[in-house]
Amino acid sequence: MNFLYLAMLIPIFGIFYAAFTSYLKYRQHRAMLDVLKVYADKGEAPPQEVLAALSKSHCLAEPGLNAPSTVTPSGPPKVQGPMHYWSLVGLFAVFAGGFAYAAWGTGEVMYPFAIVAFTMGAVGVWALIMAIGLSVKK
Template sequence: MEQFLYQFWWLIFPIGFGLLGAYNSFLGYRRQKDAINLLKAYADKGQEPPEALLKVLQRPLDEDGWDGQSPGNRQPTNYWSLFGLFAALGLGFLGASYFTNLDGGTDAFLIVAFVMGAVAVWALISALTTRRDR
C-alpha cells in the first residue's frame, strides 16, 4: 500500500478537483432549491416576490464559475500576459534541458519546453486576432 501511495500521489489533485466540482454543483442545487421554497412561501402569502429572487431562478445552475461571477461580468482574457508567461516558461525549460541534466537525460524538459512553446504560440495568435472594445 505504501508503494501505491508513492507511485500515485498525484491522483490527489484530480480527485480533489472532482470533489470540489461536485460540491460546487451541490451548492448550486441548494441555491435553486432554497429560492424555489422561498418563491412558494411568497405565493402562499399572495405577495409578489422580489426581482432579485426571480433573477436567481432565471440563472442556469452551471453559469457560476469559481469566482461566482456570471460570464457577462468577467474581464476579457489578457492573451499578451499569457504569451509572456508561457514563452518564459518554455525558454526556462529549454535552458534547463540544454544546460543541465536535471531530467536525467530523458529529454522530459525538452518535451515540456515544446508544449509551453506551443501554448505561447497559441496565446500570441489569440492576442493578435482578438479585438478589444475600448
C-alpha cells in the same frame, strides 16, 4: 533537482485551487436551490426578480475584456477577450521556460522535458497570435 520539486508545486496548487472553486460553485448552486425550495414549499412561483437574480452568472470577468466563453440561448457564443489570451501567453512562457531549463539546464539533454517545453512554447505562440489578433480587432 530542487527546481523540479518546486515546479511540481504549481500543478498541485492548481489542483487544489480548482477543487476549491468547484466547492464554492457547488455551495452557490445549493444556496440557489434552497431559495427555490422555500417557494416550492409555500406552493407559489418565485417572483421574476428572484429568478433573474438567481440566473445571473456571478463572474469576476469584465464583459468584453475577459468574458467567459458561454453560449447564450439567443445568439452565438461570446469570444474570450484579449486579456485572457495575454494571460495565457505569460503562463505558457513561464512553463516553456521552466521545462526548457529542466531539459537543458543540467548539462545533459532530457528529451521528455524538451518535448514538453516545445509544446508549451507552441501553445504560448498560439495564445500570442490570438491576443494580438483580438487586440488589433478592437
